[in-house]
Amino acid sequence: RLMPELPKFDDEDLKSYGDEEEESALSPPAALMSVMATQELLLENILECIPVGEFAVIQPLSDEFCLILGYLLTWKLTLAFFKAASSQLRVLYSQYLRRTKSLNKLLYHLFRLMPENPVFSGPTSEVANKDTKTFFTEELRLDVK
Numbered sequence: 001r002l003m004p005e006l007p008k009f010d011d012e013d014l015k016s017y018g019d020e021e022e023e024s025a026l027s028p029p030a031a032l033m034s035v036m037a038t039q040e041l042l043l044e045n046i047l048e049c050i051p052v053g054e055f056a057v058i059q060p061l062s063d064e065f066c067l068i069l070g071y072l073l074t075w076k077l078t079l080a081f082f083k084a085a086s087s088q089l090r091v092l093y094s095q096y097l098r099r100t101k102s103l104n105k106l107l108y109h110l111f112r113l114m115p116e117n118p119v120f121s122g123p124t125s126e127v128a129n130k131d132t133k134t135f136f137t138e139e140l141r142l143d144v145k
Contacts, residue, residue, distance in 0.1 A: 003080040025099055026092035028081055032074065033100075039071040040105050052111045068113065075106060 027033055046064050050056045058065050082090055097103045 003077050003084065024092060025095035026089065027096045028078060028093050032077060032081070033096075033102075036071070036074050036078070036102060037100075039067065039074060040102065040109075042067050043071055043109050044105075047109060047112045050112045052108060054112070055115055056112050058113070068109075071109070 046067065047056055058068060082093060085093060094103075
């Protein structure tokens with residue numbers, strides 16, 4: 001709920017970033033970026049032996065699973081923050097992510113975490129052979145109980 005409200009505070013200081021000759025960058029909230037940097041290091045340690053193109057098998061509710069889930073939820077907060085920002089602020093924030101290579105790291109991690117066959121194994125009431133349900137065709141419920 002708080003993330004969409006935060007870019008408003010950077011809008012006030014936006015005018016001071018346009019005066020520099022070099023390409024400027026503005027960090028999303030420092031606390032969020034600090035957590036993300038720590039999580040990136042942990043994920044690099046977990047996934048270092050898996051090349052891009054192969055996939056990691058992570059056991060549900062393991063320590064690795066919780067770390068990866070935290071990392072992905074941090075990115076979800078970051079994207080909510082971006083969505084609420086003006087286009088001028090998005091440019092500055094994206095420059096920061098480009099400089100820190102955070103977006104590159106996210107893509108490397110995602111390509112190692114994506115399952116080879118993303119078949120959805122949730123409850124199905126239809127005939128199994130009719131249409132194969134995948135994680136890309138079904139809406140997932142991420143409610144915490």
